[in-house]
Structure formats: C-alpha cells, structure tokens
Amino acid sequence: MTAIGPDVPETSLVLPDGRTLVLGWASMTDRGLRRDHNEDSVLAAVPYFAVADGMGGHAAGDVASDAVIRRLAEEQERAESGFADPEGVEPALDLAVGDIREETGDLELHAGTTVTGACLTLVSDRPYWAVFNVGDSRVYQLRGDVLEQVTVDHSVVQEMVDAGRITRAQADRHPDGNIITRAVGVGDASEADYWLLPVTARLRLLVCSDG
Numbered sequence: 001m002t003a004i005g006p007d008v009p010e011t012s013l014v015l016p017d018g019r020t021l022v023l024g025w026a027s028m029t030d031r032g033l034r035r036d037h038n039e040d041s042v043l044a045a046v047p048y049f050a051v052a053d054g055m056g057g058h059a060a061g062d063v064a065s066d067a068v069i070r071r072l073a074e075e076q077e078r079a080e081s082g083f084a085d086p087e088g089v090e091p092a093l094d095l096a097v098g099d100i101r102e103e104t105g106d107l108e109l110h111a112g113t114t115v116t117g118a119c120l121t122l123v124s125d126r127p128y129w130a131v132f133n134v135g136d137s138r139v140y141q142l143r144g145d146v147l148e149q150v151t152v153d154h155s156v157v158q159e160m161v162d163a164g165r166i167t168r169a170q171a172d173r174h175p176d177g178n179i180i181t182r183a184v185g186v187g188d189a190s191e192a193d194y195w196l197l198p199v200t201a202r203l204r205l206l207v208c209s210d211g
Helices: 061-078 086-103 156-162 168-172
Strands: 010-014 020-024 040-045 048-054 113-123 126-134 138-143 146-149 193-198 204-208
Touching (some): 048 204, 061 113, 113 138, 113 204
Antiparallel strands (some): 126 193, 138 204
C-alpha cells in the first residue's frame, strides 16, 4: 500500500531481515445520495484496514457494521509489533455477532453487515497482506496499471457466474445483484474467506463497499 497523496498517514516498520517497510494510506466514507444515513464503518490503522457495509435490508445495519469494526480495532490494538495474526479475524467476527444480537435483540430482524479488508502479517518472516471477506464488499490490488479484484463475492449472481449460468457482464446488470449469501450477524454464515498477497514495492490495495 503506497502513499496516495502528500498528507496521508504514513508509518515505517522494520522487517525481521532488517529492511524497512513504509506504508501510506487514506480512507473516506460518504452516505451518498440515495440514503438518509451512512451504514458503513471503516478501520484504517496499521496493521488492519477494513470496511464494513451495514445491510440496508436489515434493521440497524449501522449497528452491525460498527460492531464488526470495533472488534477488529481490538485486534489492531493487540498487534504491538505492527504485524497482525490473521487467526484473530474469525474470533473478532464471532464476538461481533454476539454484540450485534445483544444490541438489536428487540428488533424483529437481526442487523447484518458485510466486511472486507486486509491485515499486514508475517509468513516465514516475510510480509504479506492477509485479505479477508464476508459478503460483497471487495478488495482490489493495483499493480502497475492493472487493477485486479482479489476477493470473491458471496452473492447469488457470483454463484450463477461460477456455475456458468451467466457471464460476468450479465452479473453486473442482473436484478438479483444485491442479494448476498453470507453476512456477519445474519444466520450462521459469517465465516470469512482468506487470501495471502506478498507485499511488494508500489502495491496498492483498494478496500471498498459495493456502493
């Protein structure tokens, strides 16, 4: 993740082999023009970068997204060395589910949220991004001039693409494009998928919601 502008936060970390890793980042969130409030929550602090998108079709989506980011922030605070243990993501999501249900227990529908992000970790003393995802928020990587999606959506249309029933282009216009198959706080389907990306010079990651 490289600096996006002259005034973005930046930090330096010393790797086990003595080299210095310099990270820069920026974050923003906006409710947009279609909703009267913002159900997204963001965490941007080494070694965790994450976005949670509260589900508009469920009650108190903003409560759900905030609960997930709060629990991931606790993992971030534990990473005193600047490097995370990716195995902490799943317990954090489990705790967030409990928080969501406690805070919205009197609602007819449980709140839900997607979450996606990346945490900086070490594998055999080498730096990697551990990318994680639940739902249809996404992580992209930019290498040179090539922007590539890293995560795979948990959605009805993605399952149709995987089954060969529709093309990627058709999925982008499909009427069921907003139906997701996995979310934190809704049912038992909150398990994240993971990818490991080696940290390389000038690599940029984009962590974003679907809107």
